[in-house]
Amino acid sequence: MIGCQVSLIRTVGDRFLLRRSDITNWYMLKFHLWSRRFVTGVSAVPSSISLHYIRFLNAFIRTGLGTALYCLVHFLLVIIVGCEYLILFPYEQQVRPSFLIPLYYTIGAYLIVCILFHYQKACSVDPGRPEFSNEEPLCISCGYHKPEGAHHCSLCGRCVLYMDHHCVWINQCVGLNNHRYFLQFVIYVWFSQCFILTANYTAFWEHFYSVNRLSVIPYCAQHLSLAPWRGLLCSLMPNLLSSYICFVYGLAALLFIILGMFAAWNMYLISIGETFVDYLAGLIGLSAFEHEMGMTLPLWELQHRDYRRKQHRWRPPTDLGFLENWRCFLGLKQGRTFLRHILLPSSHYPIDRRLICKNDVLSFIV
Numbered sequence: 303m304i305g306c307q308v309s310l311i312r313t314v315g316d317r318f319l320l321r322r323s324d325i326t327n328w329y330m331l332k333f334h335l336w337s338r339r340f341v342t343g344v345s346a347v348p349s350s351i352s353l354h355y356i357r358f359l360n361a362f363i364r365t366g367l368g369t370a371l372y373c374l375v376h377f378l379l380v381i382i383v384g385c386e387y388l389i390l391f392p393y394e395q396q397v398r399p400s401f402l403i404p405l406y407y408t409i410g411a412y413l414i415v416c417i418l419f420h421y422q423k424a425c426s427v428d429p430g431r432p433e434f435s436n437e438e439p440l441c442i443s444c445g446y447h448k449p450e451g452a453h454h455c456s457l458c459g460r461c462v463l464y465m466d467h468h469c470v471w472i473n474q475c476v477g478l479n480n481h482r483y484f485l486q487f488v489i490y491v492w493f494s495q496c497f498i499l500t501a502n503y504t505a506f507w508e509h510f511y512s513v514n515r516l517s518v519i520p521y522c523a524q525h526l527s528l529a530p531w532r533g534l535l536c537s538l539m540p541n542l543l544s545s546y547i548c549f550v551y552g553l554a555a556l557l558f559i560i561l562g563m564f565a566a567w568n569m570y571l572i573s574i575g576e577t578f579v580d581y582l583a584g585l586i587g588l589s590a591f592e593h594e595m596g597m598t599l600p601l602w603e604l605q606h607r608d609y610r611r612k613q614h615r616w617r618p619p620t621d622l623g624f625l626e627n628w629r630c631f632l633g634l635k636q637g638r639t640f641l642r643h644i645l646l647p648s649s650h651y652p653i654d655r656r657l658i659c660k661n662d663v664l665s666f667i668v
Contacts, residue, residue: 381550382553388529390505391410392526403528427480429474431460451478455468464481466568482631488561498551502551519540521543522535575622576621629653631652
């Protein structure tokens, strides 16, 4: 009898311990599932935030930033033109020959017209999109036909013919149809800064030494026949005139350096028949090929050396030679001339190099 009671107690105890371990295991499993769900949710937060941030950034660049920079360009142009025509040109009459001042006004007016014309064209002319077709190759982003020389822009959401880059200053891509307008805008702005740096050298240094000093401002101390508004300016902002002149001259020096290097780089790419996107694609493709072959190449060598031109006989398919590349880019065909259609504002379109180049021939041209 006692043995039966002992065995019964053991059985009940074993069942109790088994039920207790099951409950413990169930709670541990539940905690494990909850912790995995929590970790997954926490890890998804940065991805969700980054995705929304990218969408916000794209929308801001396409709408807010592009419009703001468009207004900034015109605002800076008004500031520079106002300083030149109201202050600096009249002030230079006391140190320059009399015939130079009307020439300054004429050159300034020509540069202003060219800058405004080419900037508006670069902003408004469509950069060029491929014709709608179901032929291959197809763009993996938009699904449309992607011919040779076309690239997809994630900001514009479309493919662009001969895309060079997406420029926030014109709020669209630089492509086949507006690349000439964009480059001429940059070049004319660069020439205008050269003009400011050379024509206003004397006025700048004389006003530079009067900044933050109690001495009389040189512009207000002179009798200038070409500036009847001198008294009004000196009464409204006597302490800001010297700083205003120095700001315009310093901005001209900065733009002279930046736009000079940018224009030189663009002209080099045009001379070899490539766009900036093509150049980057060549470097990325080279790096991927070397990685596939188990080769390593220092990053600085990729940045400073173009190994695609290690063999002098190789040329990109769109390279027609130096002169022909520039004729196609400038659109100097069908009787068009450099004087009439380049030095003066013109709305003609460039020549599509795909209609001229022969890939099987140009690849072997020395």
